[in-house]
Amino acid sequence: MSGVKFRKLQGEERSLLAAVNRRMRLCPQDAKPQPLTRVRVAIDDPACIRICFLDTSPASPRRHARADGEPRLKRKGVPGLADLKSDEETVYDRLPGDVPPVAKLIGWTLLRLDKEAQAIHLSFHAATEFVNPGGTVHGGFVTAMLDECMGSAVVGLYEARFLPTTVSMTTDFIRPVPVGKLFGEGRVTSMLGKSAFLEARLTDAQDQTLARATGVYRLLPWPEALRPIPA
Numbered sequence: 571m572s573g574v575k576f577r578k579l580q581g582e583e584r585s586l587l588a589a590v591n592r593r594m595r596l597c598p599q600d601a602k603p604q605p606l607t608r609v610r611v612a613i614d615d616p617a618c619i620r621i622c623f624l625d626t627s628p629a630s631p632r633r634h635a636r637a638d639g640e641p642r643l644k645r646k647g648v649p650g651l652a653d654l655k656s657d658e659e660t661v662y663d664r665l666p667g668d669v670p671p672v673a674k675l676i677g678w679t680l681l682r683l684d685k686e687a688q689a690i691h692l693s694f695h696a697a698t699e700f701v702n703p704g705g706t707v708h709g710g711f712v713t714a715m716l717d718e719c720m721g722s723a724v725v726g727l728y729e730a731r732f733l734p735t736t737v738s739m740t741t742d743f744i745r746p747v748p749v750g751k752l753f754g755e756g757r758v759t760s761m762l763g764k765s766a767f768l769e770a771r772l773t774d775a776q777d778q779t780l781a782r783a784t785g786v787y788r789l790l791p792w793p794e795a796l797r798p799i800p801a
Contacts, residue, residue: 658683661729664798676715681753683726688758690723694772696749707747712772716741716783719756719770724787727758730798734766734787741783751775764789 660683669678677695684691700711717736724734753773760767766787772780 659801660726661798662726664801665730666796666799672714673718676711676718678718678722680722680726685727688723688727690719690726690756692719692722692754692756694718694752694754696747696752698749701749704746707749709741709743712743712747712781713739713741713783715752715754715772716756716770716781717785719754719772720768720783720785721756721787723756723758723768723770724766724789730792730796732766732789733792735790737765737786737788739783739785741781743781745778745780747772747780748774752780753777761789 660680662680668674677693677697679693681691681693683689694715696707696711700707702708717739720739721734721736724732753775754770755773756768756770758766758768766789768785768787770783770785772782774780
């Protein structure tokens with residue numbers, strides 16, 4: 571980097587970078603994603619601006635153990651949108667027991683929690699057993715994935731303080747949903763008293779929206795037997 575001049579980001583550059591950071595949480599392939607706290611732009615060619623990400627966040631140890639002392643398996647990455655996957659510890663790493671059967675059935679996998687954007691990113695696996703006579707995934711399974719996106723957002727973003735139960739849900743089926751790997755995003759739009767309002771989106775590997783939903787959830791106390799292990 572010798573001989574390279576730097577300047578601070580300006581105007582639209584900073585806005586663009588913030589959007590990219592929220593969406594992708596970019597980092598070198600051999601490094602763990604970390605918050606990007608300082609950013610400079612390297613100008614070593616008048617026709618080319620290179621953005622340099624400077625990781626200044628302290629490293630923190632991760633816990634991958636369950637209450638019974640057995641190691642918790644790290645979830646494997648996913649091609650394409652797997653770059654969204656973060657290795658940061660979340661409340662899901664500290665919950666006792668296994669993934670609920672319904673989540674296991676649809677291949678629920680946590681990619682990333684974005685507390686700043688109040689969003690969760692997940693992946694799912696639509697099995698061939700999920701198809702309708704037309705050869706695409708049945709709407710009931712699509713709805714279940716969207717429901718998991720929204721419910722999981724409440725659990726993950728609020729550190730398992732609430733058990734969200736679905737009160738109402740509206741689903742739009744936009745494109746046929748294929749068998750295989752799918753990606754979901756759930757987002758909290760409002761928390762009012764004992765109710766949460768959320769939205770969710772299901773996409774393919776090309777980030778095309780396949781289905782979307784909005785939902786209202788009743789916030790019940792989290793079960794004592796399922797309290798997360800203290801960090």
